[in-house]
Amino acid sequence: MTTPAEKDIVIKVENLTKRFGDFTAVNQISFEVNKGEIFGFLGANGAGKTTAMKMLIGILNPTSGKANVAGFDIYNQPEQIKRNIGYMSQKFSLYEDLTIAENINFFGGIYGLNDDEIKFKSEELLTKLNFHAIKNNLVSSLPLGWKQKLAFSLAIFHSPKIVFLDEPTSGVDPITRRQFWDLIYEASHNGITVFVTTHYMDEAEYCNRISIMVDGEIKALDSPKELKNNFQIDSIDDIFYLLARKAKRIE
Amino acid sequence: MNAIEIINISKTYKSKTKTITALNNISLEIKEGELFGLIGPDGAGKSSLFRILATVLLPDVGSAKILNYDVIKNFKNIRKLIGYMPGRFSLYQDLSVEENLKFFATIFETTIEENYDLISDIYKQIEPFKNRRAGKLSGGMKQKLALSCALIHKPKILLLDEPTTGVDPVSRKEFWEILKKLKSQGITILVSTPYMDEANLCDRIALIQNGKILDVDLPENIVNKFDKDIFSVASDNMFLLLNDLRNYSHTLSCFAFGDSHHLVIERNKADENLLIQYLSRHKNLSVKKIEPTIEDCFMQMLQSEN
Ligand SMILES: Nc1ncnc2c1ncn2[C@@H]1O[C@H](COP(=O)(O)OP(=O)(O)OP(=O)(O)O)[C@@H](O)[C@H]1O
Ligand SMILES: [Mg+2]
Numbered sequence: 424m425t426t427p428a429e430k431d432i433v434i435k436v437e438n439l440t441k442r443f444g445d446f447t448a449v450n451q452i453s454f455e456v457n458k459g460e461i462f463g464f465l466g467a468n469g470a471g472k473t474t475a476m477k478m479l480i481g482i483l484n485p486t487s488g489k490a491n492v493a494g495f496d497i498y499n500q501p502e503q504i505k506r507n508i509g510y511m512s513q514k515f516s517l518y519e520d521l522t523i524a525e526n527i528n529f530f531g532g533i534y535g536l537n538d539d540e541i542k543f544k545s546e547e548l549l550t551k552l553n554f555h556a557i558k559n560n561l562v563s564s565l566p567l568g569w570k571q572k573l574a575f576s577l578a579i580f581h582s583p584k585i586v587f588l589d590e591p592t593s594g595v596d597p598i599t600r601r602q603f604w605d606l607i608y609e610a611s612h613n614g615i616t617v618f619v620t621t622h623y624m625d626e627a628e629y630c631n632r633i634s635i636m637v638d639g640e641i642k643a644l645d646s647p648k649e650l651k652n653n654f655q656i657d658s659i660d661d662i663f664y665l666l667a668r669k670a671k672r673i674e
Numbered sequence: 675m676n677a678i679e680i681i682n683i684s685k686t687y688k689s690k691t692k693t694i695t696a697l698n699n700i701s702l703e704i705k706e707g708e709l710f711g712l713i714g715p716d717g718a719g720k721s722s723l724f725r726i727l728a729t730v731l732l733p734d735v736g737s738a739k740i741l742n743y744d745v746i747k748n749f750k751n752i753r754k755l756i757g758y759m760p761g762r763f764s765l766y767q768d769l770s771v772e773e774n775l776k777f778f779a780t781i782f783e784t785t786i787e788e789n790y791d792l793i794s795d796i797y798k799q800i801e802p803f804k805n806r807r808a809g810k811l812s813g814g815m816k817q818k819l820a821l822s823c824a825l826i827h828k829p830k831i832l833l834l835d836e837p838t839t840g841v842d843p844v845s846r847k848e849f850w851e852i853l854k855k856l857k858s859q860g861i862t863i864l865v866s867t868p869y870m871d872e873a874n875l876c877d878r879i880a881l882i883q884n885g886k887i888l889d890v891d892l893p894e895n896i897v898n899k900f901d902k903d904i905f906s907v908a909s910d911n912m913f914l915l916l917n918d919l920r921n922y923s924h925t926l927s928c929f930a931f932g933d934s935h936h937l938v939i940e941r942n943k944a945d946e947n948l949l950i951q952y953l954s955r956h957k958n959l960s961v962k963k964i965e966p967t968i969e970d971c972f973m974q975m976l977q978s979e980n
Contacts, residue, residue, distance in 0.1 A: 629930065
């Protein structure tokens with residue numbers, strides 16, 4: 424695959440497929456994501472979202488197909504991809520028994536920042552989150568909403584081009600969930616592309632474009648507005664219901 | 675009769691450096707055959723309460739009874755009567771889907787066949803993958819298996835700690851259909867959820883935060899008690915609109931709700947016309963006074979608590 428011609432395409436996927444034995448988890452999906460976009464990657468349980476995401480961030484080998492992420496090929500340049508993206512899973516990937524400051528240092532180190540950069544950026548982050556007074560507290564002692572903010576801030580600590588978020592708001596209370604979307608908007612405003620999965624259909628409305636995956640395939644892809652126009656249905660919830668109810672995957 | 679009685683229960687967790695109060699003098703009565711919802715944010719204390727009722731955690735103070743059995747003295751009787759689905763996965767990751775289910779059936783001296791009817795609606799969805807190891811299921815599929823396991827011995831009382839977290843919207847609807855069916859068979863269900871739309875599907879709900887119960891009532895009464903005005907507002911520029919609404923002089927709170935924003939203000943401080951005037955720079959503006967949802971009520975309560 425050649426690098427995407429248009430500069431503003433940051434994820435380009437062509438016929439990407441993953442099989443586990445005889446089972447096809449992701450079946451020839453193709454799509455593009457633009458720079459700065461908030462892209463909602465929706466789908467029923469087991470549709471293949473997490474599997475697709477793992478291939479895009481270079482931690483799972485595809486069976487076939489192509490993908491270019493942040494300008495790098497997923498087969499040949501997984502290391503470069505990892506340096507140019509951030510990732511946050513539902514479990515937040517923070518070290519609970521380290522303090523806030525220690526977590527920041529640790530992640531700065533993994534992302535290959537030097538000591539001066541880490542020092543500068545962690546000051547900046549502590550100020551932004553208003554965490555100076557509590558920087559020596561253990562992460563395990565923080566309320567969920569604060570942990571989530573810290574985890575997200577660390578996922579974008581190294582100023583990645585793209586951040587991948589796998590169900591970042593599952594199980595979170597309604598206010599914390601919305602505050603998290605404020606962070607997503609801010610990141611997107613700063614030019615970071617956001618690739619996010621969610622089972623909350625109101626959150627689909629906050630995305631520039633969404634795709635709906637069923638049984639390993641992308642069945643719909645457009646802006647929430649256009650989807651509603653095309654399906655002549657006025658809620659994403661009902662469109663999702665229409666598409667996902669047809670899922671009939673067997674082994 | 676009450677299926678579950680919780681009397682003045684408190685529970686604190688102590689570590690070297692500090693003490694966390696998970697439950698602060700909680701009392702609650704749940705009737706036989708009731709579908710009762712515990713609604714509250716993560717860390718509110720819901721899981722501690724479930725663990726105490728499931729007899730796997732002791733309260734510091736207070737007592738609880740399930741079908742008149744005491745959770746401390748009669749824990750053996752209780753364990754046979756309840757089906758418990760913990761918030762964190764309770765599955766054996768190395769066993770297959772079917773082996774997990776068989777395992778739970780066996781410890782309760784029953785078989786999958788005997789109670790297949792009870793679980794078939796939910797189990798059918800993962801049955802095609804019955805030979806797959808549980809560790810390789812997607813997040814939502816694991817939830818479905820865990821629920822099947824909690825149900826397999828036809829318990830009289832079901833304790834479900836966030837059973838639908840991570841479950842897709844279609845399956846969530848089906849899931850609640852199943853709960854309704856179980857209820858109609860006389861099973862008492864205590865369920866916690868972070869999805870506010872599910873609160874409406876319960877007979878009664880308790881709103882819980884910081885280890886305390888803020889309110890217990892029918893969902894419709896919770897909504898009726900809401901004493902503010904609430905408007906649904908949308909325009910071409912939702913981002914700018916949110917800022918404008920938050921800066922409005924009478925605003926108590928404003929949050930995004932899917933394709934519109936919900937603006938909460940004190941009763942009779944503004945009306946649609948005043949808001950339209952204030953928002954005159956917006957194109958394709960729509961302002962509608964609406965009835966609150968449970969989510970609105972809960973968010974308002976969380977805010978006034980903090
Ligand atoms: N290592 C594996 N071996 C076998 N099957 C797997 C493996 N990993 C995933 N699968 C299967 O691939 C399918 C897709 O799983 P995936 O986790 O991508 O779904 P998902 O869309 O993220 O679902 P959810 O919304 O429940 O998180 C599922 O049927 C899952 O069991
Ligand atoms: Mg997933």
